Amino acid sequence: MDTAKPRFLSDTTVMLGRSMRHIFRSLDTIITVTIMPIAFMLLFVYVFGGAIRTGTGGSYVNYLLPGILLIAIGTGISYTAVRLFTDKQGGLFDRFRSMPIAPSSLLWGHVLTSLVSNFISLIVIVLTALLIGFRSPAGPLAWLAVIGILALFTLTLTWVAVIAGLSAGSVDGASAFSYPVIFLPFISSAFVPTDSMPGPVRVFAEHQPVTSIVETLRALLSGEPAGGDIRIALAWCAGILVVAYVLAMRVYKRRIG
């Protein structure tokens, strides 16, 4: 089909516009993906933070921010799963699929929405962090790297969310997969250094993907070289992304058959 490409672009843009409207019209989505992570951040900085020794010398909000950003993304993608599930359940998916549109624009519309909306909520969170004392000496290149890693992390988790949204049997099921994702930062170096954790927990914390991503972001934001962590972080993201994408497409094709 030679008309597939322009159609894909314009169809995907229309789909993107549609689900962005959904987000801006659902107050609960905005609260959960932006206000909640900010509340977490305030809680940790002003309530727990005083008792936490990170041993890094800098302010705790500097230490904390990467983990908060990942939690925000984890929350954000659960809504992607819910939106996909609602489309599938309500029959809109069937309507779109029986129309002469680029079939992949259906999924990509949701995936792009996830990227754009998470980006917006991350900006709001970073601005709030600046207000409460977050400072970064990072240059433009380091910031670009931070944005790139956050985008890759979002894309990766979004494709996991696509699997959940397409295969879930209920709205609760569609969003439940994100709980472990939101929880993982707590068993990582996101809030406290892993040194204080008992043996097995520490081993888990140091080898799960979130720690390498958090360490990479933290290093980049504090203007230090990210070292080996960035390679581990990228490998985790790329690996999970490929597996999730392949599985998501398989689930999608099965739904069509």
Place this chain on the structure above:
Amino acid sequence: MPTQEFAVSVRGLTKSYSGTPVLSGVDFEVEKGSVFALLGSNGAGKTTTVRILSTLLRPDGGTALVGGYDAVSNAGEARASISLTGQFAAVDEILTGRENLILIAKLRHLPQPRRIADELLERFGLTEAADRRVSTYSGGMRRRLDIAMSLVGSPQVVFLDEPTTGLDPKGRLEVWKTVRQLAGGGTTVFLTTQYLEEAEQLADRIAILHGGTIIANGTLAQLREMFPPAKVEYIEKQPTLEEIFLAITGHKEEK
């Protein structure tokens, strides 16, 4: 050259789900511009048939031509000539009625999506509700919007899968009126229903799907001839509960 007089043409269609046959050799044709009703009880395979014809499901065997195109091998072209209104109103609850129509018009790559939306809103009596979110619509309004969305871009064949299931009598009459308008405008309407009265009211031709095959197919008059002649009995006609309901609530069926 394949004859193009049929909007839908189905030959030897089979489909089974994990070994259980649902369709076992379904044949029928739908003439262009007619209203065709596929009648059958729950689970007879009506929805399976509609899903195959609307390119959502692959049949195990047989051929299905829609608007002259094979629903499997030419799905893209087939999709351009049809539209589907599924069992549940496939509308976007968060968008307004107008936005729903514009969305479909944009996805169909039509010029002036706003004007198309305005026309359909007017035609389906939704102009007043146009800028309200669909989540505030009644069941009948939702169904009307659903059907309006299926008419964006004037497809040749409109599939309506149990369009009145779950609607109250008023909503059902609204849908019936819509189907009649459609047929008047030359669109081919393929509808499935489990209500005999609905088929009788609307369809030019009725096919009965039972046990995986079409066991009867014809106009209402032809179907009547197949069965013992009507016995003439004189009885006092009592109003049906539906007639009472409609009379009290002030809605009359427009014929």
